[in-house]
Amino acid sequence: MLSIKNLRAKIDNKEILRGLNLNINPGEVHAIMGPNGSGKSTLSNILTGKKGYEIEGEVTFEKEDLLKLEPEERAHKGIFLAFQYPLEIPGVNTNIFLKTSINAIKKARGEKEFDAIEFLKLIKKKSADLKFDEKILSRQLNVGFSGGEKKKNEILQMSILNPKLAILDETDSGLDIDALRVVSEGVNTLRNQNNAFLIITHYQRLLDYIIPDYVHVLKNGQIIKSGGPELAKNLEKLGYKDFN
Amino acid sequence: MDSQIKIDFENFLNKENFSKSQIQLKKNNFNEFVKKGFPNKRIEDWKFSDLNQIIQTNIKKLNFISSDLKQEDFEITTIKDFEHNKIIFLNGKILKVDFSLEENDKIVIQQNHNINADHIENSLVSLNSAFVSDYVKFTVKKGYQAKKPLIFYNYLTTDIASSALNIRIDIDLEDGSSLNVVDLSNQNLNNNFINIRQNFHVGENAILKKYFLDTENSKNIKYIYNNLDLAKNSHLEYFILSSGSKFLKNDITCSLNNQYGSISLNGIINLDGEKHHEIKTVINHKDENCKSYQLIKSVLADQSKGVYQGKISVDNKAQKTDGYQLSRALLLNDQTEFNAKPELEIYADDVKCSHGSTSGNIDEDSIFYLMSRGLSYHQSKQLLVNAFLNEVLEKITDEKIKIFIKKLTGLTNEY
Secondary structure, eight states: OEEEEEEEEEETTEEEEEEEEEEEOTTOEEEEEOOTTSSHHHHHHHHHTOSSOEEEEEEEETTEEGGGSOHHHHHHHTEEEEOSSOOOEEEEEHHHHHHHHHHHHHHHTTOOOOOHHHHHHHHHHHHHHTTOOGGGGGSEETTTOOHHHHHHHHHHHHHHHOOSEEEEESTTTTOOHHHHHHHHHHHHHHOOTTOEEEEEESOSGGGGTSOOSEEEEEETTEEEEEEOHHHHHHHHHHOSTTOO | OOHHHHHHHHHHHHHSOOOHHHHHHHHHHHHHHHHHOSOOTTSGGGTTOOHHHHHHHHTSSOBSOOOOOOOTTOOOOOOOSSOOEEEEEETTEEEEEEOTTSOTTTEEEEEEOOOOOOOOSOHHHHHHHHHOOSEEEEEEOTTOBOSSOEEEEEEOOTTOOSBEEEEEEEEEEOTTOEEEEEEEOOOOSSSOEEEEEEEEEEOTTOEEEEEEEEOSOOOOEEEEEEEEEEOTTOEEEEEEEEOSSSEEEEEEEEEEOSTTOEEEEEEEEEEOTTOEEEEEEEEEEOSTTOEEEEEEEEEEOTTOEEEEEEEEEEOTTOOSEEEEEEEEEEEOSTTOEEEEEEEEEEOOSSEEEEEEEEEEEOOHHHHHHHHTTTOOHHHHHHHHHHHHHHHHHTTOOOHHHHHHHHHHHTOOSOO
């Protein structure tokens, strides 16, 4: 599904990714762990098309050159990023934003767009699944949301857009245990043979709830070790220092 | 000043049938204008908008008289969104007045031929007084609440070009009355200088809501001088949508003359191309316990230019005044220009006043967030711009007019 070969990225002449390789197949959950400054967020930004990076290497998504696509085209193809810091957008109603978003994607795929009633049904069901207070959806997008609400809102968007590849950028940071459980359930419900997840995290904690198929350790812009779920547990015990 | 204007003025006086004293008044005003000419940037109030230069660049030679009007084959289209009263101006003159939705004798209309002798230090007001012929004055009678809004329509016939049009309207809201006015300033023909003077008197406990809309693209140069006097416990809601004309300056002076008056003045400047618009306000707090709130938001694209000059003046007897103004501008690229000049002049000690002005670019991180959810760059930008302006639209308290304005401008967040 996703293939990254020898990916290098610079921003303001500073090299962040230094030859990163990764393959993700449908049905897999990959976790990337790494210390601060190792390039985790850069990787998610590059996969979703944020501007401002000098990029070398090759990234294909379903055999298509991903790096050529605009951010919205990547969303249309089924890539989703749950932001580490979801942006507050004053004046934009959350419901209207969600409807605009899903209909933009449906339109790009040549599917029939949701009308108001279909959308309302969908959102009612999805927010109930995530124990998300619907009232919050009539507020301005992320404005005045607590940290946990913002993250849940990202997961709600993910579950509505139903992506092929979902990237979760430190979704667990700032979450209490209950919110962590809800977010994890959201991912586990969505998980199936046709989609994949890339979970970026500092801590092993989230991986108690979402069991990954693969764990990768990212350090200085490279994946220095890959393994199964037990790698995350080791890492938690030893810290990043001992991984060289 | 060009000798053509003198010939035009002589012809104008010969054509119209003014009394001797009126002729003298008009001559005085005319001489005042000829002496000062169109305002230029050396005048403080015009430092950001050199009207003399703007007229020279865009129109070159102006006709001050439009004697041969052809009105016969003119078709009027009015809006169908809601029932309303109408005053239709054609080439600056009143074509039709329709108050049929109101009770008889509650709104009294006078066509005025004569100007009064008031003097205002403003060469464009002098020009207006010199050349205005028929103008409308209407009075909303004591205690009468108009049932439907009133819309001003402004039309020009196609033979009008490079002309100076002088329009004047006086409105008197007697005590306890109320009226909502939509001023559709959509003259769609080109290269004219349109000089409008409006005087409003809002009586005790009266409510005036005024919505000024300039949305249709045109190469016209417009100046609106608006004077509003508020009596005790009266309320004014003023909304400006400044977007269509090549140049437009809304020059508004409001005076809170007696206690418990309040003003909510809100404006949008939304420009593209090489348009240049200005909103200038002066709010005079002359007595105790009055409130004024102003919110102006500007969105500038291409090479457009926006200006907001806002002054709050608080008299020494105007204790317990609340006076606030805020200007925010969104500059969509490097070639746009926004100038703000906020001023507070306070002679009382127990007041709460503030002003603020910010201008900045659109937030690219927000754009990326929206694009990552499938919206195009253009769609994301539009969503953010609309969200930015929506705060001002939400200040409109007449729901029907709010919906109409949102529809008119496409400033909704429904896609």
